[in-house]
Amino acid sequence: MIQYPAESTPGVPSIIEHLGRHPMRPKQEIGQAMAALGFRVPRIFDTYQDAVSSGDRFFARSEHPGELYYSGLGMSYDSEGIHREEIEAVQKGIDDPDRTYWTLRRIARMAGAHYGHVATWHLLLTGKSSHGFDTEVLRDASLSYWQAAKGANYFLVPDNGRRERFYIGRVDEQEFYVVDEGEINRPASYTGENDPPVQELMGYYERVVGAAPFDASVAHIVECAYDGETEPVFLQALPTRPRQTAEFAVTNSQDGILYVRGVTPKEGIEFDILPYNPSHQDYHGGPFSYGLYDSEGQYEYAVSHAAALFPSKGGDYLTPNTFLRELGKAAPAHSGRSMMFKPGVTVGLTETAYKQLHGDDPFTKRRAWVRSDGTRATIRYWDSVERAIKQL
16 A cells, blocks of 8 residues: 555544554545544445435545545535536446546546546655556545535634634635634625624534544644534544644734734744746745645645745735635635645735745745744745845
């Protein structure tokens, strides 16, 4: 079996220890473990045929050992959606003992893109790019079948660098909320009439991460279904970064900086600034920056980068609150959540500041340094033209 690099990632060892192995089907195996601990979990069918025979609405959820950590690999089919026929085709492809990378890629449009993402993820992690290796990686891919849960679908995640901040997203309605010291911030300008049950969901989050499979010192992305009447239904939990409080304070002006998440060491961290380009010779060498709307940027988070820099597109008119709205638009997707919460530090910049960091040639790698206390950040960079260190 392939050794998956995420096994040493914070939050992952406790799951492996509880299960006794690296799960081949993380969603299913963790779900079953949580059910055994008394948490409400949807019925998980043994086979595709069992799911169909039940007559109930169900979801076919992608499974792969890499999904234990990297949620950007996730794929889900709704049995009542437009991809009903694709579910059966994908399952037949997975059941084929002679399947190759290309046969899975060609099954259908949605599945083809998904399995391409899985292979690219491993290319970035390992540097191996032969089709034989791609096929080996996809040998570990499968599907699990879950009865549809009643209620709204929420994701819950604390800010790992601010004890008083918590994020709640409602996936089925594309809603995003930020809770600061118990007060709900609605960056997308909702009316407040349909606010989520904040205290109930935050309490549920703590019960989940306090359960045996998880390490509560690590911030997790917890996904659940909640109808407002009964206990929430567990869907999945993925570790992000350790929760920590800075023992220092950043005091410089925040001109050009709209959003900060995550804490660096007191001495800060150095990183490279380079746009998404997996063919670039330096691509495997360190942290990178990318745009919030770069669909390919999701791969970057697979390699546990130290820093992520998001530009606000369309000028410098965004405020910290409206920038949160832009983040919220990306958050309902698994890849968007990974973009926000998986890097060690996430910094939102005005467009001018972002361009200043990249310089006149955005495709030239530049060296930079960031120091963050979880609320404020300082960024310095090496200007190769003027041969000087500058600060935003």
